[in-house]
Amino acid sequence: MTRKFYITTPIYYVNARPHIGHAYTTIACDTVARRQRMLGADTFFLTGTDEHGQKIERAAQAAGKTPQQYADEISAQFRALWKRMGISNDDYIRTTEDRHKKRVQELFRAIRDRGFIYKGTYTGQYCVSDELYVDGAQPGDPCPTCGRVTETVHEENYFFKLSAFQDKLLELYANPDFIRPETRRNEVISFVKSGLRDLSISRSTFSWGIPVPDDPGHVIYVWLDALANYITAIGYGSKHAGAQEAFKKYWPADVHMIGKEIVRFHCVYWPAFLLAAGLELPKAIIAHGWLLFEESKMSKSRGNIVRTETILDVLGADALRYFLLREVVFGQDGSFSFDALVQRYNSDLANGLGNLASRTLTMINRYFKGEVPYPSNAASRAPGDDAIIITAHRAIKDFGTLFDQFQFSRALETAWGLIAAVDKYIVENEPWSLGEKQDEDSRSRLATVLYTSAEALRIATALAHPVIPDATAKIWTQMGLGDIKKVALADLAWGQLPLGTKLGEISPVFPRADKSAIERMQQMEEQQKTPAAEETKLPAPAPAAPAPAAPAVTSPDGGGKITIDDFAKMELRVGLVKVA
Numbered sequence: 001m002t003r004k005f006y007i008t009t010p011i012y013y014v015n016a017r018p019h020i021g022h023a024y025t026t027i028a029c030d031t032v033a034r035r036q037r038m039l040g041a042d043t044f045f046l047t048g049t050d051e052h053g054q055k056i057e058r059a060a061q062a063a064g065k066t067p068q069q070y071a072d073e074i075s076a077q078f079r080a081l082w083k084r085m086g087i088s089n090d091d092y093i094r095t096t097e098d099r100h101k102k103r104v105q106e107l108f109r110a111i112r113d114r115g116f117i118y119k120g121t122y123t124g125q126y127c128v129s130d131e132l133y134v135d136g137a138q139p140g141d142p143c144p145t146c147g148r149v150t151e152t153v154h155e156e157n158y159f160f161k162l163s164a165f166q167d168k169l170l171e172l173y174a175n176p177d178f179i180r181p182e183t184r185r186n187e188v189i190s191f192v193k194s195g196l197r198d199l200s201i202s203r204s205t206f207s208w209g210i211p212v213p214d215d216p217g218h219v220i221y222v223w224l225d226a227l228a229n230y231i232t233a234i235g236y237g238s239k240h241a242g243a244q245e246a247f248k249k250y251w252p253a254d255v256h257m258i259g260k261e262i263v264r265f266h267c268v269y270w271p272a273f274l275l276a277a278g279l280e281l282p283k284a285i286i287a288h289g290w291l292l293f294e295e296s297k298m299s300k301s302r303g304n305i306v307r308t309e310t311i312l313d314v315l316g317a318d319a320l321r322y323f324l325l326r327e328v329v330f331g332q333d334g335s336f337s338f339d340a341l342v343q344r345y346n347s348d349l350a351n352g353l354g355n356l357a358s359r360t361l362t363m364i365n366r367y368f369k370g371e372v373p374y375p376s377n378a379a380s381r382a383p384g385d386d387a388i389i390i391t392a393h394r395a396i397k398d399f400g401t402l403f404d405q406f407q408f409s410r411a412l413e414t415a416w417g418l419i420a421a422v423d424k425y426i427v428e429n430e431p432w433s434l435g436e437k438q439d440e441d442s443r444s445r446l447a448t449v450l451y452t453s454a455e456a457l458r459i460a461t462a463l464a465h466p467v468i469p470d471a472t473a474k475i476w477t478q479m480g481l482g483d484i485k486k487v488a489l490a491d492l493a494w495g496q497l498p499l500g501t502k503l504g505e506i507s508p509v510f511p512r513a514d515k516s517a518i519e520r521m522q523q524m525e526e527q528q529k530t531p532a533a534e535e536t537k538l539p540a541p542a543p544a545a546p547a548p549a550a551p552a553v554t555s556p557d558g559g560g561k562i563t564i565d566d567f568a569k570m571e572l573r574v575g576l577v578k579v580a
């Protein structure tokens with residue numbers, strides 16, 4: 001029976017247009033999904049948008065639109081971007097879709113019928129930006145996640161008996177593969193060990209959400225609504241046989257990939273909801289770090305985002321995909337800069353894979369009329385040929401192991417190690433000099449060198465395909481090998497390049513980028529920039545105390561010092577330096 005593989009991205013909030021932080025998670029999932037398909041798994045890759053809740057309601061209000069209009073617009077932007085980037089998702093779920101709403105209500109019912117929901121009153125602090133109840137906070141306290149001032153909420157709510165799941169969750173975390181990386185797992189374990197309080201799972205003071213079944217004065221807490229997308233999209237709670245079958249086939253998810261700021265929702269709340277509903281648990285939750293720009297987390301509210309479209313326009317999707325997976329150590333934070341992007345592009349793609357492809361294929365064209373030559377008899381072999389075969393086999397093995405542990409950067413390093421080895425091999429063997437000679441020995445040596453180079457190129461190209469699908473598909477066609485998607489990665493081995501294969505038309509896949517590429521991207525971003533203030537049009541919650549007018553820093557007669565009266569007017573603030 002074919003193995004199934006189900007992978008998800010978080011569903012993105014529709015209060016902000018997509019940026020490369022969102023693209024990062026989507027690209028990582030797309031790459032994993034593509035590799036799984038090439039390994040023969042029946043793969044389902046899900047992404048979508050998270051459209052309910054107070055945060056979206058307020059953003060829509062600030063934009064003078066209805067929440068639905070607003071969600072329609074931004075959700076369409078995400079969808080269009082993924083399409084433009086060739087993201088291979090199998091479905092795109094929106095939480096405002098009927099199929100989702102009905103099935104979330106089914107989930108709520110299942111949890112309620114099993115005795116894990118009760119009515120109570122919540123009084124406490126809430127962060128609208130993170131849609132997070134902040135336990136133990138006082139009015140005016142900042143949100144521990146984003147630092148914004150929390151709002152006091154006092155309302156009748158439905159509560160979920162989260163406290164009942166503490167032991168079961170801790171048992172679950174005993175499996176080291178459930179939460180990765182280790183640092184996140186440890187954080188979650190200590191959070192759960194410190195004691196779990198029951199969780200409010202409905203809101204009654206606004207209406208932009210899914211009504212609680214049988215009590216429409218309440219809407220379901222947006223995180224319960226959003227997390228449920230992972231099961232509603234594949235048919236949970238549906239009455240249709242086809243949908244039920246899909247759910248049976250794909251659930252539980254093999255991988256939920258997320259950013260590190262939403263670990264608690266995925267590793268504590270989500271498994272507890274599933275346990276309460278009597279459903280199976282996902283197999284792994286993989287949290288990556290943040291993309292930083294100008295040293296802080298790239299995000300709309302900080303106003304430091306980089307638009308994906310800018311990079312697509314100038315360098316293409318493969319450049320961004322390769323850069324993010326090669327440059328950032330998965331699981332850790334990583335900085336983005338246009339300089340680093342262009343440098344990587346030139347060194348690894350234009351001068352690395354691109355150059356290897358064009359020099360190898362051009363020489364096969366020139367010296368063997370565009371047909372893959374036969375590596376010749378033992379007499380024309382040299383130890384360097386076998387060294388390439390060994391490096392190629394090691395690359396296949398190590399790439400697979402590292403990639404399947406989500407160590408994308410190291411996996412790519414091994415494939416590019418093979419490319420570098422072949423480059424060196426070509427330089428040492430000087431096929432262009434052999435090509436000048438017509439004697440039989442030189443011809444057969446030339447055939448061996450070019451076959452060896454082409455075969456190594458084929459292997460590096462197949463390994464890299466899930467990461468840089470467009471360019472590798474082009475190289476594959478240029479090599480005369482047909483559809484690269486059909487490659488069975490599990491069987492990839494040396495010696496499968498058919499002798500005599502007729503090459504296709506050759507053209508460069510990664511033209512070199514010069515300095516102007518950096519300037520162009522910077523300019524495009526400058527032109528697009530809207531002030532952060534304009535972007536965060538959320539009506540601000542009432543401040544805990546009225547903010548005083550900005551104090552004068554010096555008094556004219558105080559020798560550069562302020563007076564005690566000025567001092568009394570000052571608002572002192574404490575900040576935490578998160579990145580230096």
Ligand code: MSP
Pocket residue numbers: 009010011012013014020021022024025050226227228229257258259260261262289290291292297298299
């Ligand atoms: N809607 C929730 C998720 C619900 S999932 C059931 C949400 N949405 S979000 O729009 O804020 O997207 C968060 C995700 O986008 C992060 O978890 C991460 O995957 C990605 N990223 C957004 N900004 C990012 C960076 N600056 N860096 C890396 N990833 C980032 O939270």
